[in-house]
Amino acid sequence: xxxxxxxxxxxxxxxxxxxxxxxxxxxxxxxxxxxxxxxxxxxxxxxxxxxxxxxxxxxxxxxxxxxxxxxxxxxxxxxxxxxxxxxxxxxxxxxxxxxxxxxxxxxxxxxxxxxxxxxxxxxxxxxxxxxxxxxxxxxxxxxxxxxxxxxxxxxxxxxxxxxxxxxxxxxxxxxxxxxx
Numbered sequence: 434x435x436x437x438x439x440x441x442x443x444x445x446x447x448x449x450x451x452x453x454x455x456x457x458x459x460x461x462x463x464x465x466x467x468x469x470x471x472x473x474x475x476x477x478x479x480x481x482x483x484x485x486x487x488x489x490x491x492x493x494x495x496x497x498x499x500x501x502x503x504x505x506x507x508x509x510x511x512x513x514x515x516x517x518x519x520x521x522x523x524x525x526x527x528x529x530x531x532x533x534x535x536x537x538x539x540x541x542x543x544x545x546x547x548x549x550x551x552x553x554x555x556x557x558x559x560x561x562x563x564x565x566x567x568x569x570x571x572x573x574x575x576x577x578x579x580x581x582x583x584x585x586x587x588x589x590x591x592x593x594x595x596x597x598x599x600x601x602x603x604x605x606x607x608x609x610x611x612x613x
């Protein structure tokens with residue numbers, strides 16, 4: 434397990450899946466904002482590609498996020514779009530509604546940075562998020578990510594086009610938390 438100051442990133446367990454599906458993916462609005470595509474229902478018990486881990490897939494590393502104190506499932510984290518040639522990847526975070534507002538997102542981003550830069554040897558990490566996602570913008574910026582641009586009207590979400598913000602962080606600009 435990779436650890437931060439508040440959370441740990443570990444392998445996805447089978448019993449995580451129903452909780453994550455119910456709280457992050459069955460909600461139409463939450464899922465539509467996170468997925469970058471239209472929401473669709475997934476049959477209970479099916480192999481939901483958003484949650485079931487394919488250990489053979491090289492370009493995507495999903496984690497379950499748990500509290501260090503108590504082990505409560507907090508949400509999901511992912512390093513995706515891993516490009517080994519250009520040594521870059523994207524990060525994504527999903528925090529359960531009951532766990533939001535506690536600083537977990539900022540800690541998850543910090544641990545993903547450690548994984549990307551130290552464990553994987555990447556040079557650049559990137560975040561794309563909806564312009565009104567204040568929590569993700571704050572979590573990324575607290576970890577040193579810099580706003581690099583706005584993708585105007587690039588995301589179709591629940592009947593309207595929304596702007597996305599692009600943020601980037603280079604390994605040489607990253608300042609790891611000395612406590613973590």
